[in-house]
Amino acid sequence: MSTPPQITCREFQDFLLDYCEGQLGDEPRAVFEHHLARCPMCRVHFETYLKAIELGRRVLAEDDPDAPADLPEELVEAVLAARAVGGGEPP
Ligand SMILES: [Zn+2]
Numbered sequence: 001m002s003t004p005p006q007i008t009c010r011e012f013q014d015f016l017l018d019y020c021e022g023q024l025g026d027e028p029r030a031v032f033e034h035h036l037a038r039c040p041m042c043r044v045h046f047e048t049y050l051k052a053i054e055l056g057r058r059v060l061a062e063d064d065p066d067a068p069a070d071l072p073e074e075l076v077e078a079v080l081a082a083r084a085v086g087g088g089e090p091p
Contacts, residue, residue, distance in 0.1 A: 004027075004030045004031040004034040006034075006035070007031055007032075007035050009035075011035075012032065012035045012036070012042045013045075015031075016032075016045075016049060019032050019075075020049070020050070033082070043079075043082050043083075046079070046082075
């Protein structure tokens with residue numbers, strides 16, 4: 001196992017949508033989560049994004065009882081894990 005390659009915050013944003021839709025493979029997901037764990041700014045952005053999705057789903061759920069109400073468990077775990085790590089140390 002080698003350390004995942006570094007990505008920029010911009011690339012992280014590109015991954016964000018795919019990640020939330022479960023479109024990322026194992027490797028890009030590891031890269032994404034690696035950045036998430038180390039970049040407080042992207043973590044804030046990510047959590048904001050998740051909340052927006054959750055709010056959107058809640059609104060949808062009121063109209064459509066069949067809409068998925070909850071975020072995927074692994075997504076929540078990723079956020080919690082990123083939080084547990086704390087702020088990324090500057091190099
Ligand atoms: Zn970042």
